[in-house]
Amino acid sequence: MRWIDQEKIELPEGWLERAAAAKKDMDDKGLKPDDLSDVWRCLKDRFALLSDKRCWICEAPAARSDNAIDHFRPKNRVAEAKQEPSGYRWLAFDYRNFRYICTFCNSRRLDVLGGTAGGKADHFPLRNEAVRAYVATDDLDDEEPMLLDPCEDGDWKLLGCSLESGHPVPATEDLHHRKRVEISVELYHLHQDALKKMRLTQIRDLDQKISSAKDRYDELDGTPKREKKFKSALTAIRRAISPGSDFSGEMYNHVKKRRDNNYPWLQSLIDS
Ligand SMILES: [Zn+2]
16 A cells, blocks of 8 residues: 545536536435446546556456445445444535445455455444544544545555565554554454565565675675675665555565665665
């Protein structure tokens, strides 16, 4: 997962008016948000551009499936809500509530091979259920979503990856945020077997690149030849942790974990 700056989303001319009209139609004619789904579906390609077509949650290489626009706050109903009707209908046509995610992260499904199940579907757990918004006048800022959000700066830095198994793990000691990671792994199905295997290959490869760069650093002797070798090793790491690379967020967090005062350039890599 990497941070996605929603304000970089370029909307088609007239889209905001179209969205407002759709919301009015929904309210006036008693339509369901899904009856007007073309309004958000037409944005899919534009959203894809922000992440090099990768799912904003899992950042899997090539598409695990056909990605779609998901509503971060579910538009129809919320599985965890204590009152009915639930669901953030008033956000159905708000582009700030849209996330570009794959059907593995989005739709409930079972991985028979790995024995796991997941998929966000209509889940949206909160830290404190009592403050959940049910109507447009309720204050969304009172809510603390438990799901990690790629559009919330900082959330992506909470998700790491195990060097042993490729399993997604918390990259924080904070208990509340560790709980958020745990819930997100489950609901986004980030522990799916095929995904873990892809992540494991990537993190082991990165770990070797770090070890190799340390060796090149130790070999520096002032000659341009050795300097060049070291710089190439650094570039390989930088490439692996740059947005647009496979699982770049988890790879970034791995470099952070490998920081070492004897090798200050590791810190520089994550600062840049
Ligand atoms: Zn995904």
